[in-house]
Amino acid sequence: MIRLAISLGDPSGIxxxxxxxxxxxxxxxxxxxxxxxxxxxxxxxxxxxxxxPRVAPGEPLPAGGALVEVTRLxxxxxxxxxxxxxxxxxQLAYLTAAFAAVQDGRCQALCTAPVSKAQVAxxxxxxxxHTEWLEERTGGRSVMMLASERLRVAxxxxxxxxxxxxxxxxxEAILEVVEIxxxxxxxQFGIPRPRVAVCAMxxxxxxxxxxxxxxxxxxxxxxxxxxxxxxxxxxxWPADSVFFRAVAGEFDAVVALYHxxxxxxxxxxxxVNGESAVNVTLxxxxxxxxxxxxxxxxxxxxxxxxxxxxxxxxRLAVRMAGGRKPA
Amino acid sequence: MIRLAISLGDPSGIxxxxxxxxxxxxxxxxxxxxxxxxxxxxxxxxxxxxxxPRVAPGEPLPAGGALVEVTRLxxxxxxxxxxxxxxxxxQLAYLTAAFAAVQDGRCQALCTAPVSKAQVAxxxxxxxxHTEWLEERTGGRSVMMLASERLRVAxxxxxxxxxxxxxxxxxEAILEVVEIxxxxxxxQFGIPRPRVAVCAMxxxxxxxxxxxxxxxxxxxxxxxxxxxxxxxxxxxWPADSVFFRAVAGEFDAVVALYHxxxxxxxxxxxxVNGESAVNVTLxxxxxxxxxxxxxxxxxxxxxxxxxxxxxxxxRLAVRMAGGRKPA
Numbered sequence: 244m245i246r247l248a249i250s251l252g253d254p255s256g257i258x259x260x261x262x263x264x265x266x267x268x269x270x271x272x273x274x275x276x277x278x279x280x281x282x283x284x285x286x287x288x289x290x291x292x293x294x295x296p297r298v299a300p301g302e303p304l305p306a307g308g309a310l311v312e313v314t315r316l317x318x319x320x321x322x323x324x325x326x327x328x329x330x331x332x333x334q335l336a337y338l339t340a341a342f343a344a345v346q347d348g349r350c351q352a353l354c355t356a357p358v359s360k361a362q363v364a365x366x367x368x369x370x371x372x373h374t375e376w377l378e379e380r381t382g383g384r385s386v387m388m389l390a391s392e393r394l395r396v397a398x399x400x401x402x403x404x405x406x407x408x409x410x411x412x413x414x415e416a417i418l419e420v421v422e423i424x425x426x427x428x429x430x431q432f433g434i435p436r437p438r439v440a441v442c443a444m445x446x447x448x449x450x451x452x453x454x455x456x457x458x459x460x461x462x463x464x465x466x467x468x469x470x471x472x473x474x475x476x477x478x479x480w481p482a483d484s485v486f487f488r489a490v491a492g493e494f495d496a497v498v499a500l501y502h503x504x505x506x507x508x509x510x511x512x513x514x515v516n517g518e519s520a521v522n523v524t525l526x527x528x529x530x531x532x533x534x535x536x537x538x539x540x541x542x543x544x545x546x547x548x549x550x551x552x553x554x555x556x557x558r559l560a561v562r563m564a565g566g567r568k569p570a
Numbered sequence: 571m572i573r574l575a576i577s578l579g580d581p582s583g584i585x586x587x588x589x590x591x592x593x594x595x596x597x598x599x600x601x602x603x604x605x606x607x608x609x610x611x612x613x614x615x616x617x618x619x620x621x622x623p624r625v626a627p628g629e630p631l632p633a634g635g636a637l638v639e640v641t642r643l644x645x646x647x648x649x650x651x652x653x654x655x656x657x658x659x660x661q662l663a664y665l666t667a668a669f670a671a672v673q674d675g676r677c678q679a680l681c682t683a684p685v686s687k688a689q690v691a692x693x694x695x696x697x698x699x700h701t702e703w704l705e706e707r708t709g710g711r712s713v714m715m716l717a718s719e720r721l722r723v724a725x726x727x728x729x730x731x732x733x734x735x736x737x738x739x740x741x742e743a744i745l746e747v748v749e750i751x752x753x754x755x756x757x758q759f760g761i762p763r764p765r766v767a768v769c770a771m772x773x774x775x776x777x778x779x780x781x782x783x784x785x786x787x788x789x790x791x792x793x794x795x796x797x798x799x800x801x802x803x804x805x806x807w808p809a810d811s812v813f814f815r816a817v818a819g820e821f822d823a824v825v826a827l828y829h830x831x832x833x834x835x836x837x838x839x840x841x842v843n844g845e846s847a848v849n850v851t852l853x854x855x856x857x858x859x860x861x862x863x864x865x866x867x868x869x870x871x872x873x874x875x876x877x878x879x880x881x882x883x884x885r886l887a888v889r890m891a892g893g894r895k896p897a
Contacts, residue, residue, distance in 0.1 A: 406736040445732050446732075484837060486838050487838050507809055507810050507834045508834055
């Protein structure tokens, strides 16, 4: 059974409650979960029908899963929908402890519930998110992938102004993302010789140069280099048809050149077809997934937030740690 | 019954056969179809179980529909998958005759089967497509909309290099598209006080200026001007969530700032969920729709091409001409 470390994230957000409901729904055989959070999580878990032994941070992890009580917050510091600086420090402590458990081999994969970047940054100035924090600690070059049942999308650029995309998307950057994606699909998703499609930048892939030459200048050199390294990379494909071709099974993943190009289709399938999307960080020496939602203060503590994405994030972390293809 | 002019497009493409199958499927009560094409279409129609009276171009149009025999092409000039210059001249003649029937009031709406731009351009140098040809003849400023059952998307820019999008998307251009879209929804789609959503240009709508100010500089002034004219326009919405919100019923149409932003979601829903997308030209003094596919020479004459989009294009033209909301 895979030993999965889960950092419970912002104690004032929906992270703890959706984690409890997700684990209750998945059942005891899905994984051995080690939850890094506040002592009060035991009550949240019990409400969801989940029972776990409780241990202090320094203690050995029991087989089968446990709640590691990293903090004992006062009720005022963990009120639903009301973030606190103490809660910010706590979120960082959960992440640090969960990550340490994966780094030293006590756990095999990491799943992170959402944090409040602003609250964590009060405790750790410069904190901009899980991904960058993990990159710094592992020395990895990471790639953000959104994975749902039928569509996996990796991004070459992320939170970047659209006007800067053409200048930032260098052939080397595309090649790096294609390589990291192909390697992760083979090693962690259990897909031998994965087929990686790369999006064009311009409509109709520039229509032979009629509106744009980025396909020829940027994408094709990256594809040639990827193929020379034995990767089954193809493209540049017009972005308005590559995603449904991937959904139909023609490609194992799509590399998108910019944020909205990749996230529009993933989030549409997620919302319309219920294909829960999971955020996966590729390229790190550890497996890390997270649900694709945030702390959602407006819904915290009401028991109404959907646990679907957390269920999918836990499942995918377990499967990636086992190197098996997600069902 | 709406009198619908249909130009049959490239006689070597799939246009004639999908039109015949679409009309046979829709039945005699859907509309009175006037098909402008080659005499040989009568055989294509008969194979699909469709029977229509045949008239010469100058003759009055009989009630209930007819095949207007604009050309009598030799078999060599209308071979499936093998375009000919004579076929190019013919396509232009069908379009010209069908458009004239709408202009002079004999028909109430126009539906265009796909043409080969290259073949038509041999007969009419400078021809780049139906839309531009119609714009020139009607003096309209047209807007391309892709409409499926649950999602309507209008484009501010179309076949434009991505790098040029930020400079081309002026507030005036956004405003014009919002106005044309809102007017068409009210008058032709039968939606009183339509809600029009406008996409942001940058991921997360620029996140308050952190990555891009186009939302503040370009989109917000257009929205303010549109609202001042009484239009229920909203945005700038992050493009990775606005489309599923529209599908869920929150907006009647989405204005996308560039081609792939709008076409990725429409074509994904079309391919994955079977929501046949139709191309609609808004802003012209006439109603004009077309299927969202091309001549598809590789499938012509085999009887295998899907008529779904042509069915949807005919239905939508009929409904727009009647000013009723599409079901």
